[in-house]
Amino acid sequence: MMVFLGLSWSVFSQQDPVLMRIGGKDVLRSEFEYNYNRDKASLAPKDAAPEKYAERFVNFKLKVAAAEAAGLDTALAFRERVEGYRSRLIKSYLTDTVVTEKAARRLYDKMKSGHRAGQVRVSHIFKYLPQNVSGAALRDAVARMDSIYEYLQRNPDSEAFDSCVERFSDEKQAFRVSWLQMPVEFEDVVFGLSAGEMSQPFFTPQGIHIVKVLERLEMPSFESVKEELMARRAHRHGVDSGAEAQVEKLKKEYRYTPDKTGVDELINTGRTNRTLFTLAGKNYTGHDFARFAAAYPAGVHRQLDAFIMKTVLDYENTRLEQKHPDLRCLVRDYGNRLLADKITEQEIRKRAATDEAGLQAYFEKHRSDYQWKEPRYKGIVLHGVSKRIAKQARKFLKSLPEAEWKDAIRLTFNAGAQPQIFAEQGLFAPGDNAYVDDLVFKGKDAASMVSFPFTAVLGEKVKGPDDYREVRDRLVADYQNYLDNQWTARLRASAKVEINQEVLKTVNNH
Known part of the structure; x- marks a missing residue:
């Protein structure tokens, strides 16, 4: 049941007033505006006014409510998808993107000006060597690689190299290498080679290699590789400079105050029960640090820096939706769309695809709609x-x-x-x-x-068709719409819907 209210609700005085109540649940103007502004460009002119869109929005919210009533919002798969979506979004809020992009640009310019520009496609003769390799096994591997290298120097053709890869290498597929993608020892060698050139045997943390460069590829544009460079840089150096910059800003915002006595005791002895620092009025102690350090093997200085950084970012993470309404809207809308789609799949699409009797009955009743021109x-x-x-x-x-x-x-x-x-x-x-x-x-x-x-x-x-199966694709789509309209009517009949017309008039106008 739809009730259009002309009176002002008490919440109208709020900065974000209640625009409607659906089944007893309040919907704020900000949520309606977010959905309306997102969809407005795709609406037909006759449906573009907020008053018209309200009908469509109510139907959507009723389906979300039906999904919640069915417990779909408590399913593990749903929660994981929403959390994964939020995790991807918050990266931009927990890093200073200007600093990160500048670092990526410096890296890109350095790559472009040096011999590491672009990519190289390589093939290599590779022998894996474990960290605890014995002296005898190491000498055997070196002798074998030296022998292969001498053979290839006498037989520099591609067929000989390919044959050795096939016979002796633990890695038989050619692959492409970009800077910051492989160990430094590997990159130092391959980026120093010209196309067609072969290296001497050399070591990396993985083992011993003889590499041949098959092709050198031009450097792509900065925009096309920016995200990848930022991720590789953070992986290579263990920390994102943009995140570091953001943490320094947040420290000031949340009144980060180190406790010198506690920090000195931790640095000197490796442990303490004292307070290490205060953030947003809360003390973080050596006990908190010890739980973090147990899962972060490193020196105490690095552990402490990482603990402080994680603590600041974790606290900011809990306040993101409060500080950034756009994030709250994005995550909420993503979850609502998942729920509406899942309940529609169960209630409409699966039935329409398998209800042969229903399809046939609908076809017989609407046969004239399927006559051909x-x-x-x-x-x-x-x-x-x-x-x-x-x-x-x-x-x-x-x-x-x-x-x-x-x-x-x-x-x-x-x-x-x-x-x-x-x-x-x-x-x-x-x-x-x-x-x-x-x-x-x-x-x-x-x-x-x-x-x-x-x-x-x-x-x-x-x-026209004699049998509904002759127009099945179109019929299924029409039958889905028919079932959806019936279902929506039932949802509307079972829920009380109230819309504050005075607040509706202020949409995008306040």
């Missing part, structure tokens, strides 16, 4: 090796049901080593089949098939 030909096109065979096939099929035509052709005329008939059966609109156009719709003459030069047709012109 111009007749179509329902039948079979028979291409025979001779005129006599084509005529025989046509006469033979006349006595059989349409559903048996193709099997009859296969068993009667095409059972031997040499097929006698090539058949095309179906529903043909003008333009679908040249032979139907020629013989049925009296269009342009069709050229005969080389192997089956004699053509006959059997069937009839029809104005």
Whole structure:
């Protein structure tokens, strides 16, 4: 039931007033405005006014409420998807993107000006060496690689290198390398080689290599690699400079105050029970640090820096929705859309796709909607090796049901080593089949098939489908709309909907 209220609610005086109540739940003007402004560009002019959009929005919220009533919002998969979406969004709020982008730009310029520009495609002869490799095994690996290298120097052709990769390498696929993607030891070698050049044997933390550069690729634009460079830089150096810059700003905002006594005791002894620092009025102690340090193996200085950084960012994370309404809207809307889509899948789409009786009944009731603008030909096109065979096939099929035509052709005329008939059966609109156009719709003459030069047709012109399955795709879509309208009507009838018209007038105008 929809109730349009002209009176002012008490909350109208608030900065973000209640615009409507749906089933007893308040909807603030900000939520409605977010959805309206997002969808407005795609609305038809007649539906673009807030008053018109309100109907559509109410239907959406009723479906979300139905999903919540069904417990879909408590499902683990749903919660994980929403949290994953939020995690991707908050990265931009927890880092100083200007600082991060400047660092990426410096890195890009350094790559472009040096020999590490672009990418290299390489193939290598690689032997994995574990960290605890024995001296004897290491000497054997070095001797083997030296022997391979000497052989390749005497046989510098590509076939010899490829053969050694196939026979001796633990990694047999060629691959591309960009800066900050592989260990420094590997990059130092491969970026120093020209296309076609081979390295001497060298070590990386993974093992021992002989590399050949197959191709050098040009440097892509900064915009196309900016995000990747920022991620690689953070991975290589263990921290994002943009995040560091953001933490310094947040420290001032939340009144970060280190406790020198506690910090000195931790640095000198490796442990303390004292307060290490205060953030937003809360003390963080050596006990808090110890729990973090147990999962972060490093020196005490690095552990403390990382603990402070994580504490500041974690606190900011709890306040993001309060500080940034746009984030709150994005996450809420993402979850609502997931819920509405899931409940619609259960209530409408699955049923429409499998309810054969319902589809047939809907088709019979709305048969006139599926009449074609111009007749179509329902039948079979028979291409025979001779005129006599084509005529025989046509006469033979006349006595059989349409559903048996193709099997009859296969068993009667095409059972031997040499097929006698090539058949095309179906529903043909003008333009679908040249032979139907020629013989049925009296269009342009069709050229005969080389192997089956004699053509006959059997069937009839029809104005509309005889069976709902002939228009199934369109019918399923129409049936979905029909079921959705029925379902929405039931939801509207079971929930009280109130809209404050005075607040509605202020949408995008306050």
